[in-house]
Amino acid sequence: METPSPAPVVVRVEGLVKRFDDKTVVDGLTLDVRAGEWFAFLGPNGSGKSTTIRMMTGMLAPTSGRLEVLGLDPVAHPLEVKRRIGFMPEEPLLYERLTPRETLRFVGPLHGLSVEETDRRAKEIFDLLELSEADQDRFIIDFSMGMRKKVSLAAALIHGPRILFLDEPFNGIDAVTTRAIKDALATAVAKGVSVFFSSHVLEQAERLCSRIAVISKGRLQAHGTLADVRAAAGVAEGASLEEAFVKLVGGDRPASSGGGLGFLG
Amino acid sequence: MTPAGRTWALVRLRWKLSLRSGRKALGVLAVVVGALFSLGFAVGLGVFGYKKVASAFLHGNGFEDVVATMHAAFFLTWTFQVFGAIMIAANDQFLDLSRLLHLPLRPREIFAATQLSGLLNWGQLILIGFPAGVALALPGTPADVAVRLGVAVLSTIAARGFATALASTLQTFLGRRRLRDVMIVVSALFALIPVLLRRKADDEFRNGGGEIAAFATSTPLPSTPFANLYAAAGLDGGAMWPSIAWVACLMVAGLWLSERAFARLLRSVDDRQAGERVRTDGVGSSPFPAEIAVVAQATRRLWWREPRLRAILIQNTLIFGLMGIFGSSGEVRHDAVPPVWLPMVLLFAHGTFMTTQLSIDGPGIGLGFATGMSRFRFVVGRAWGILSVLVPSSLFVIGIPMVMSVIGRNDVPLVDYLPIVVAVVLMETVGTALGAVVSVFLPSPALGSAKRREVSARDGCGRAVVYMLFAVPAALCALPCVLLAIFPWMLARFRFVDFDVPLWWMAFTVPAAVLIAVVESWALLRVAAVRLESDEEKILHIVSATS
Known part of the structure; x- marks a missing residue:
């Protein structure tokens, strides 16, 4: 029986380095993302996840290393890359005195869509994200974080990107919103879109992702399937991703003996 | 879409946002x-x-x-x-x-x-x-x-x-x-x-x-x-x-x-790192109860850690200091001390911060509210924290001419500076208390997050300017109460240099002005605290929603 050939690589990163002044934030990162896969980019706070995503999306120039997104160099061709990808930042960067509908009517045409086509797509996306008609015409300034994330995701999806880069998409939102966003992303993946998301919420990554990369202090600690990550961490086959992650990022320590917090009595 | 079309889309966006600034x-x-x-x-x-x-x-x-x-x-x-x-x-x-x-x-x-x-x-x-x-x-x-x-x-x-x-x-x-x-x-x-x-x-x-x-x-x-x-x-x-x-x-x-x-x-824009170092020293000595001192200290620290606030502070110090140097070159009293425009300069220089006392630190306000301390003490702590950084930065305007008097570069007696020093401190005290009232009645969203503080503009166009339109007239109405007690003496000494006013007049007017300013500030801070208590949820939502 013939094994299916692996999906094509859509993001290729080789020896990526980013320095701010004398501080190295990303240090020799190498990984690849394939078409139509959920890819989790995990790491503790301050490990360089957001910086890496900003470089991948053409917003930040790397200090050195090679970067290729859909066959294009984001430094040399930032506009072409931005037209083909969607980006959802950790903190939704929205104009607070626009409504969600107006936001998409601003973003869609910038990507070359007509207003009619933008409206048609907006309706589909808002339905999928469960954003009511009334909410679509309210100013974003009145929205909760969860609703802002929905609008931000809608803006990232409106032009039909081939890759979605999501920076901490599930951070600070409730379970209902998480489910709505997850369903929308699953629909996109089913249609061949790659989803690359950074997170420190391991449960989502373990459940959703086909491949995972773990980064700590700017350096890649593991890369591949869950089994590959477990192997890199040196934990048992049935161990959870949390166990492997903690071991990889150097957070493992002996279990608490119950000492400390003596003032609690 | 063509480049011209994209530019036009951005132009329309900006106008739309401008019209919706409030x-x-x-x-x-x-x-x-x-x-x-x-x-x-x-x-x-x-x-x-x-x-x-x-x-x-x-x-x-x-x-x-x-x-x-x-x-x-x-x-x-x-x-x-x-x-x-x-x-x-x-x-x-x-x-x-x-x-x-x-x-x-x-x-x-x-x-x-x-x-x-x-x-x-x-x-x-x-x-x-x-x-x-x-x-x-x-x-x-x-x-x-x-x-x-x-x-x-x-x-x-x-x-x-x-x-x-x-x-x-x-x-x-x-x-x-x-x-x-x-x-x-x-x-x-x-x-x-x-x-x-x-x-x-x-x-x-x-x-x-x-x-x-x-x-x-x-x-x-x-x-x-x-x-x-x-x-x-x-x-x-x-x-x-x-x-x-x-x-x-x-x-x-x-x-x-x-x-x-x-x-x-x-x-x-993205090529930045914040990286502020956290100091952990104690609150030190303070004339206020410990919880007020803690709030005041947190406010003072924010002024040094938040680059935009620090920028204002450094600029104030330099501008007032250099004004002091210019003033000190004068040989007569009305050259050495600028009594007429000083209130206006002080008001405009500090007005924005007086009126946005809550919004400069949305998360800090949330933490303060969570402790359950009395709202009056909280407001007093914030006001004291702001005053303790603003007053020293402003006093350079008068401190330098005083030094020049001591070393003989002008002929203004030191005692003549005293009412000006008192006036500066009192004006800022009343102004800060008034700012507390404005910032509670018209709360403004947080000025920016730590991550994007230099380019962040969270609240549309010109809201601070609109606030100033409220604050300045209000302050101008409140200040005469204080100045009334001081100005006759100041004007006599500095505008009509030949008119000799006895010192006993100062002995009466200065304490009177201090008393009026303290009572006025106390009343204003009380008003702010009462309003803060009754409208806490809404105010907290506005000042910390975007931080």
Whole structure:
């Protein structure tokens, strides 16, 4: 029986380095993302996840290393890359005195869509994200974080990107919103879109992702399937991703003996 | 979509955001007040320019006075453009470039949209008012008047170009940790140029208008070509066309420089690291109960850690210090101490921070509320924290002349400075208490997050300015209560130097002023605390929703 050939690589990163002044934030990162896969980019706070995503999306120039997104160099061709990808930042960067509908009517045409086509797509996306008609015409300034994330995701999806880069998409939102966003992303993946998301919420990554990369202090600690990550961490086959992650990022320590917090009595 | 289409989409976005800068009824009111205020200002400046030139011709000293007037008009235009560009960048959500970085837009498109959309706003209307008034007053054919009006518009575009270049460069530097404080010090020095020029103009005025004209035309200020062109268009038709060519060159140069600086700013937006070090020392000694001292200390620390607040503090210290140095060179009392304009300077310098006491630290306010401490104590703590950084920075204005008196550089007795010191402290005390009331009744969203503090503008256009419209008149109404007790003595000592007032008068007025200020501040802080308690949820939502 013939094994299916692996999906094509859509993001290729080789020896990526980013320095701010004398501080190295990303240090020799190498990984690849394939078409139509959920890819989790995990790491503790301050490990360089957001910086890496900003470089991948053409917003930040790397200090050195090679970067290729859909066959294009984001430094040399930032506009072409931005037209083909969607980006959802950790903190939704929205104009607070626009409504969600107006936001998409601003973003869609910038990507070359007509207003009619933008409206048609907006309706589909808002339905999928469960954003009511009334909410679509309210100013974003009145929205909760969860609703802002929905609008931000809608803006990232409106032009039909081939890759979605999501920076901490599930951070600070409730379970209902998480489910709505997850369903929308699953629909996109089913249609061949790659989803690359950074997170420190391991449960989502373990459940959703086909491949995972773990980064700590700017350096890649593991890369591949869950089994590959477990192997890199040196934990048992049935161990959870949390166990492997903690071991990889150097957070493992002996279990608490119950000492400390003596003032609690 | 074509590049022009994308630029136009951005222009429309900015106008839309500008029109929605306020919320609901207050927002509409703010737009109407802003429009009326700007229109009135523009017409006022236009009439002033017209009358100034018309009067110069009436008195037969046309050319010199026209040149001097035009230099004043264009120099002010340029200065305000730079300050305006920086102020607007801090308040205009459209200019929070991090919101545009992930979109497929070229820097040139964003730049063009910024310039185009910025040309049609109230600030530009004000700036065109003065030269337009002069254009109408100068003699000439209707064609000459049309040319002069065109120059007013061209000069505004050129000034915008240079101003944007400077403002973008300043913002780029603000984003770099190592350059930030150096840049702040340098910009504070630049801010003193108008003060120096005013002093120079004062000297020259004593010698007649011709001297001013000679000084102005020989000074390589960026506004010089525009002023000369105006004079030429009005008085010497032959020199007009070379001047127009020169103006056009300047406009192109300004826009070119501006675009390059803007592109550099765009590249630098994400290229930053915050990295502030946390100090963990104790609260030290304080005249207040421990919980008030803790709130005050947290406020003081914020001023040093938040770059924009620190920038204001450093600038205040430098500006007041240098004003003190200028003042100290005077040999008579009214030169050494500036009693009349000092209240206004203090009010404007600190007004924004007095009225946004809650919004400078949204998360800190949330933490304070969560502790369950009395709201009155909380408000007192914030006010004390702000006062303890503002007062020392302002006292340089009087401290330096006092030192000059001690070392014999002027002949003002030390005791004469005492009421001024008291006045400064009391004015700031009452102003801060008043600011607490304004910030509770009209809470403003947090000024920015730690991550994007330099370019962040979370609350649409000009809200701080609208707040100032409330704060300044309110403060001006409240302050006379304090000044009433002090001013008779101050005026007697400094305005009428030959009028001898006995010291016992000061012994009565100073304590009276202190008492009035303390009671007034206490009452204002009480009002703020009561309102804070009754409207806590809403206020907390507004001040910390975007932080």
